[in-house]
Amino acid sequence: RTVRDSHFRAVRKMVKKSDVMVFTLGLTEMWMDKVDGAAYPTCPGTVAGEFDPERHVFKNLSFGEILEDMEATMAWMRKHNPNLKFLLTVSPVPLAATAEDQHVAVSTTYSKSVLRAVAGELRARHDYVDYFPSYEIITAPMSRGAHYESGMREVSMDGVANVMRCFFEAHGDFRGPPSPKLEMAGSAEYETAEAKEMEVICDEAKLDPVVA
Structure with a gap:
């Protein structure tokens, strides 16, 4: 509970102090707790916890x-910060698995x-919402998959660099010092750091047999 309360305080502070909130929309599939209405990004029991068919529903x-x-969500945020703006993107990373009775490509x-x-x-x-087409830049047919790694799920560093170049051309270059991650790209240190970060932030990667 202490960790959760600390997280909520950080979220409130972020909302009140931010000028622009960036939302990357990624998945439509979710799991719900029928008892308290809690939402889970992955099925209980796949990454953590235990699955209860009487309680968990897709x-x-x-x-x-x-x-x-x-x-x-946006109304709540703007209630606490009336000048807050939003930049929306859609994740170009396809689903690793689906709970629907169909091929994962169809669900994606x-x-x-x-x-x-x-x-x-x-x-x-x-008028306070804008959309940046990072999804289209990565997935467009003319790219021929060149912005993906060999597994065709993870976006390559070249793909990230191209997206960011387009972003700064559209919204202005307000960058600080170069990102250490971009400077490390391709090195063994980068691959190790990236793998560790995936373990922390990407629950869905646990469902990908290539990653898992």
């Missing part, structure tokens, strides 16, 4: 549900299509 969110949630297309449509709708509705 849900694949619709366009309307995600739009409603995003509207509520559904998720990304719905999320992209939500981002477009929010941008059209609000």
Whole structure:
């Protein structure tokens, strides 16, 4: 509970002090707790905890549900920071697995299509919302998959660099010192650091047999 309270305090501070909030929309699939309504990014029992079929239920969110949630989230944030703006992106990383009774490629297309449509709708509705097409830059047919690593899930450092170049051209170059991660790209130290970071921040990677 202490860790959770500390996290919530940090979130409130971040919301109040931020000028722009960047949201990267990634998945529509989720697992819910029928008892308290808690949402899980991965199925309980795959990364942590135990699966209880009487308590845990799968849900694949619709366009309307995600739009409603995003509207509520942004409204709450702007209540505490009326000048806050939002920059939306969609993750180009495909799903590693799906709980739907269909191929993961089909589920990936559904998720990304719905999320992209939500981002477009929010941008059209609000003058404080913008969309940056990192998803399109990485996945566009003319790229021929060149912005992905060999496993075709992780975005390559060249892909990241291209996205950031486009971002700064569109929004202005306000960068500080060069990122140590970009300078390390390709080195053994970078690969080790990246692998450790994936263990910490990417629960879904646990579902990928290539990574796991």
